[in-house]
Amino acid sequence: MMSELTRLTISKISKGLKEKKFSSFELVSEYLNEIDKQKELNSFITILEKSALESAKVSDKKIGNGQSGPLEGIPIGVKDLFCTEGIRTTAASNILNNFIPTYESSVTSKLKDAGAIFIGKTNLDEFAMGSSNETSFFGSAVNPWKLNNSDKPLVPGGSSGGSAVAVSANLCTASIGTDTGGSIRQPAAFCGIVGMKPTYGRCSRWGIVAFASSLDQAGPMTRSVEDSAFLLSIISGYDPKDSTSANIEVPDFKSLASSTAKGLRVGIPKEYFSDELDSEVLNLWEKGKEWLKDSGIEIVEISLPHTKYALPAYYIIAPAEASSNLSRYDGARFGLRVDGNSLDEMYSNTRSEGFGKEVKRRIFLGTYALSAGYYDAYYLKAQKVRQLIYNDFLDSFKNVDLILTPTTPGTAFPLGDKISDPISMYLNDIFTVPASLAGLPAISVPCGLHSNGLPLGLQLIGRRWDEGTVFNCANILENSSSFNKNLEL
Amino acid sequence: MAMKEEIVRKIAILSRINVSDDELDNISRELGSIIDWIELLKEVDTQSVEPMTGGTDIKSFKREDIVNDGGYQEKILKNAPSKNDNLFEVPKVVE
Numbered sequence: 001m002m003s004e005l006t007r008l009t010i011s012k013i014s015k016g017l018k019e020k021k022f023s024s025f026e027l028v029s030e031y032l033n034e035i036d037k038q039k040e041l042n043s044f045i046t047i048l049e050k051s052a053l054e055s056a057k058v059s060d061k062k063i064g065n066g067q068s069g070p071l072e073g074i075p076i077g078v079k080d081l082f083c084t085e086g087i088r089t090t091a092a093s094n095i096l097n098n099f100i101p102t103y104e105s106s107v108t109s110k111l112k113d114a115g116a117i118f119i120g121k122t123n124l125d126e127f128a129m130g131s132s133n134e135t136s137f138f139g140s141a142v143n144p145w146k147l148n149n150s151d152k153p154l155v156p157g158g159s160s161g162g163s164a165v166a167v168s169a170n171l172c173t174a175s176i177g178t179d180t181g182g183s184i185r186q187p188a189a190f191c192g193i194v195g196m197k198p199t200y201g202r203c204s205r206w207g208i209v210a211f212a213s214s215l216d217q218a219g220p221m222t223r224s225v226e227d228s229a230f231l232l233s234i235i236s237g238y239d240p241k242d243s244t245s246a247n248i249e250v251p252d253f254k255s256l257a258s259s260t261a262k263g264l265r266v267g268i269p270k271e272y273f274s275d276e277l278d279s280e281v282l283n284l285w286e287k288g289k290e291w292l293k294d295s296g297i298e299i300v301e302i303s304l305p306h307t308k309y310a311l312p313a314y315y316i317i318a319p320a321e322a323s324s325n326l327s328r329y330d331g332a333r334f335g336l337r338v339d340g341n342s343l344d345e346m347y348s349n350t351r352s353e354g355f356g357k358e359v360k361r362r363i364f365l366g367t368y369a370l371s372a373g374y375y376d377a378y379y380l381k382a383q384k385v386r387q388l389i390y391n392d393f394l395d396s397f398k399n400v401d402l403i404l405t406p407t408t409p410g411t412a413f414p415l416g417d418k419i420s421d422p423i424s425m426y427l428n429d430i431f432t433v434p435a436s437l438a439g440l441p442a443i444s445v446p447c448g449l450h451s452n453g454l455p456l457g458l459q460l461i462g463r464r465w466d467e468g469t470v471f472n473c474a475n476i477l478e479n480s481s482s483f484n485k486n487l488e489l
Numbered sequence: 490m491a492m493k494e495e496i497v498r499k500i501a502i503l504s505r506i507n508v509s510d511d512e513l514d515n516i517s518r519e520l521g522s523i524i525d526w527i528e529l530l531k532e533v534d535t536q537s538v539e540p541m542t543g544g545t546d547i548k549s550f551k552r553e554d555i556v557n558d559g560g561y562q563e564k565i566l567k568n569a570p571s572k573n574d575n576l577f578e579v580p581k582v583v584e
Contacts, residue, residue, distance in 0.1 A: 098568075348505045361516075
């Protein structure tokens with residue numbers, strides 16, 4: 001029984017805790033054992049052993065008194081991009097190596113209020129810039145999955161790589177990530193878990209270390225669609241501290257997830273096909289269509305004509321916003337300081353030593369795109385293309401309720417394979433970036449194994465604020481694919 | 490096409506990031522190839538398109554102008570690399 005505990009979903013653990021089959025203290029202890037056993041996965045930057053065990057005791061008391069919150073006693077991994085009061089928050093960067101926030105992010109406050117226990121701060125690409133977790137100052141997290149007949153360590157995807165690994169390797173019940181261009185969905189697909197990026201504005205960004213403010217969103221990474229829906233309801237909602245958070249009602253996503261999907265129309269964008277696409281990815285996509293059809297859903301071919309411009313537009317907009325956001329790391333007020341003979345020298349010495357290669361590359365790109373003489377040609381142009389990409393989606397959603405695509409063009413790849421070729425790394429996000437630019441909710445559901453032994457995911461994209469329908473169809477994919485059943489979850 | 494070295498030097502200064510002579514060549518090539526790839530955007534007709542400036546269509550609204558926060562001097566200074574009294578300390582700016 002005990003070793004099985006770490007594999008349970010939120011709903012099963014909640015039930016077990018309430019029925020006193022096990023305590024939160026036992027649960028946290030089990031996870032801490034697992035974390036210790038699987039240290040080589042490097043999924044956590046900071047492990048909160050002491051405070052997690054203390055919180056578990058408090059939760060056990062509350063459960064005993066019948067005062068438990070919706071996530072009471074549930075151990076959660078938190079991407080080390082969320083500021084946590086009194087707990088070091090690094091963004092996986094040397095420049096924040098010593099930063100201990102004096103405040104709590106809005107999303108993690110909501111989790112705490114719901115009774116969740118933070119078991120650790122998970123690894124990520126530096127400032128969430130990467131698709132493999134290899135740009136982390138603390139070394140890459142490693143995918144718990146292996147290729148058939150090979151022990152080569154594989155990337156978990158990124159940037160929320162550590163959060164994906166922690167759930168996939170049973171080191172916590174669920175985790176929280178952030179997604180700017182695919183940073184929840186791509187690692188979820190690579191590690192065989194569910195990853196949800198909600199509508200832009202659904203969750204408060206307050207207290208999340210900023211990367212690209214018009215794209216960043218927090219979201220759940222879980223073992224099941226049901227857990228994803230449940231967790232999203234908890235972390236969503238208006239926050240006066242984030243002027244882009246939406247002051248609209250948060251539905252009960254969990255009950256929407258299980259409602260009937262009959263009569264829905266799902267679009268298949270023809271632009272997502274390509275001859276270079278892995279044939280097994282294509283086959284899984286076909287299977288996905290069949291599963292939906294079997295549930296009374298109509299499949300419709302659609303066109304999103306500006307798809308191929310999404311990645312280039314993203315690689316102007318995201319670096320431009322990043323170069324502006326990261327100007328705050330100057331060595332004056334917090335984080336690393338490297339002295340110099342003048343104030344300017346202190347700034348540049350600090351930033352040169354504090355930032356890694358990929359972060360510098362994006363700051364350079366963004367600074368270039370925003371600099372005098374280039375602004376109209378690059379930044380303004382990219383913003384206009386972004387509007388066209390959004391318009392494509394709006395047109396399609398007149399005819400369909402959801403869009404089904406693969407999450408990634410292939411499976412997880414070996415560490416080191418793509419890190420020296422930026423563009424081939426960027427192409428990992430080819431299917432996830434369009435929904436990010438358009439601010440739409442999108443989920444990755446693990447739906448099958450490639451013949452190389454690694455998991456593959458399918459992505460569902462919905463209308464703004466319509467996460468309910470996204471979860472609804474995600475449920476069908478989850479049940480039809482039997483991915484979790486085959487893992488005996 | 491590699492980015493001109495003088496442009497890379499200018500961007501490095503604007504970014505407040507040091508670039509050594511050894512790194513310059515590599516950075517010029519990398520940035521150049523990324524920009525070449527981004528040039529794809531030029532083929533899109535955007536003449537009558539308004540730029541999309543954010544991730545949401547939610548309208549901004551004015552809030553009441555009242556003080557409801559503040560008084561965190563100690564907290565704000567807590568992570569200061571160097572402080573003097575209740576102030577951040579930085580290298581001398583004025584001679």
